[in-house]
Amino acid sequence: MTDPQKRFDAIVKALKENNQRLTPQRLAIVRILAHSDGHPNVEEIYEALRGDFPTMSLATVYRNVILLKSLGEVLELGFPDGGNRYDGNKPYPHPHVICVRCKKIIDPDLATLKDMTTEVAEETGFRILTHRLDFFGICLECMEKER
Incomplete structure (x- = not known):
């Protein structure tokens, strides 16, 4: 696992370079992805943040994860059952x-x-x-x- 704080900083830098707002919700999503070694799915990220952001929707988490994926900062692992998991710590192809x-x-x-x-x-x-x-x-x- 790479240094989670360095990954967090790198993702934030990519967001800034692409003129994306650094909302508290977005930063919380980034923090979970950068610090996770368990490859969470969107629902798990949402559940982890619901207590801190009770008005945040599941759609907000989806949009942010897709944005991070489009910037090359998150690796998406798709599975036949439709359950995608995400790796923000190692966003490049790896086994x-x-x-x-x-x-x-x-x-x-x-x-x-x-x-x-x-x-x-x-x-x-x-x-x-x-x-x-x-x-x-x-x-x-x-x-x-x-x-």
Whole structure:
């Protein structure tokens, strides 16, 4: 995980550079995304902020997350069930390990990913623009619950 405060500052800088207002709600959403290592969905962000911003709507959170995504400051992880999750701490393509039971997402550090991307490009002749590499399994906590 990168330094959450540095990510927060970088996202705020991107917002300023794109002439976006720094409302208290927007800054709170940015803070959650920059500090989260759990890849929250929009509903989880909304629930975390409802107490501080009781008049804020779920649509406000959606709009802000989409804005941050359009600025390249949030990585969206889409899933077949329609449940998108968001990574504001590492907004660039990187691998994920996803528990099929509890939906926990972990970011493993894979030093060989750059080599794999190069190998795929060389084998296919493609210029790779982005990638997504997900591993699905059962996390340690869920396996412990089974025992």
